[in-house]
Amino acid sequence: MKDVAEHAGVSVSTVSYVLNDSGPVAPDRRNRVLDAIRLLEYSPNESARSLKRRSASTIGLVIPELTNQFFAMVAEGVQKAASARDVLVVLVVPDAVEQAEESQGKLLRSQRVDGVIYLSGTGSMPASIYQLARSGPVVLVDEQIPGMDLPAVVCDSRKGAREVAAHVLDHGHRRLAIIGGPPALWTAQQRLAGYREALAGAGIDPDSVPVFAGTYRQASGAALAEQALAGPAGSRKTALLCANDLMAIGAIEYCKSAGLRVPEDVSIVGFDDMPISALLTPRLTSVRQPARDMGYRAATALFDLLESKESTVTGQLATTVQLRETVCPPDDAR
Structure with missing residues (x-):
């Protein structure tokens, strides 16, 4: 950011305003900053930005398989909500790589995701996902797990x-x-x-x-x-x-x-x-079942939790x- 600011002849705070759309910047200065970003091929450090904003840069999504169209539509809903916030989704499909959810949970932890959306294929929660729930928010979708007091987006x-x-x-x-x-x-x-x-x-x-x-x-x-x-x-x-x-x-x-x-x-x-x-x-x-809506709402609830807002998960979605x-x-x- 310092290099961009120096090249554009502006302050670092002005670069930050342009990147985050968080403050007023004169058109000519904004254009100079954007030109410098392109010329220097600058890519913001999303992890650092998320820490400052108290928001997510990467979330995990665990679903049993993609051959079931319902699960794929849930994933589409999650991706739509994440894309609107420029958040990366790390998709974990245990069956696709013949690895247990336990191993995949460890993978998510190694990726330092900010939160996880979890669709159980077993009716239980692996210890590795449970550890993630202790350190960051986890939202369930299409399932509720006995003994786990976690927000869940489900249908009736x-x-x-x-x-x-x-x-x-x-x-x-x-x-x-x-x-x-x-x-x-x-x-x-x-x-x-x-x-x-x-x-x-x-x-x-x-x-x-x-x-x-x-x-x-x-x-x-x-x-x-x-x-x-x-x-x-x-x-x-x-x-x-x-x-x-x-x-x-x-x-x-x-x-x-x-x-x-x-x-x-x-x-x-x-x-x-x-x-x-x-x-x-x-x-x-x-x-x-409104599968895409379920995924979208689960992601939205996760983002609310990451931003220290009250969860938006309420009641059950209707079926027809x-x-x-x-x-x-x-x-x-x-």
Whole structure:
């Protein structure tokens, strides 16, 4: 900055005003400073600037994988909020490099990130991420972790699951199965609770409906659909409630391979409403979560915490059921 100031014939404080847009600078002086910055190829030390401003220069984002479009959209939301503040996002995807979250947490600590946005794939927090939470802010997104008093941006998964299950029940389905998510995850627990509430509201004993615990991956949905739909046609399940879109897509794939029509033989619903869900044949009925908004809000909450402001995280974001083509009445209700 001193070299820039000397070359432009101004004070260091004037250079600072131009760089941070933090004070009045005459047009001719501003132009001289900008010319000097270009000529000298000056790049501000973002870490030093962030310390002075009490704001972030680099944040970490941990997500389980990018093959799931929902996670990718959350990342887009985080990046949009960070770009508006000229903040660098260090993306950590444990599955992509076959490294545990523990190792990736250590990597983030070595990068000296100012804060972390964490989307758990396990329902727990690795010790290395916990250490980051002790030294700087950590905001959870799409999950809540028991015993961890951390701000979290989540959707009303329970309500969304209850509403999509009610839609299936309203079509007359009584032989159902649930393909749930990993039991340790808060989202999976909330969605299962919503399904069970809808069943009880329709006069069906929730304990009479089998639950198959999946992994939120497409192959899991296909394998569990095969189990759920085993048996003679007269007693086969007529509807599958899938806890995310990837497993619902896997279930549809299995049905096609087994010669079962969707929705005429088996109705299927998902959760997340990934962009691909509206492009399938048939188009998937699903519960929409505002993924990009969740990422944006999580990043905004993190920046507020870094700037010693009160967290903006309040309540749960709304979900909406997207009615499409994978639900129709079963044969005995037509």
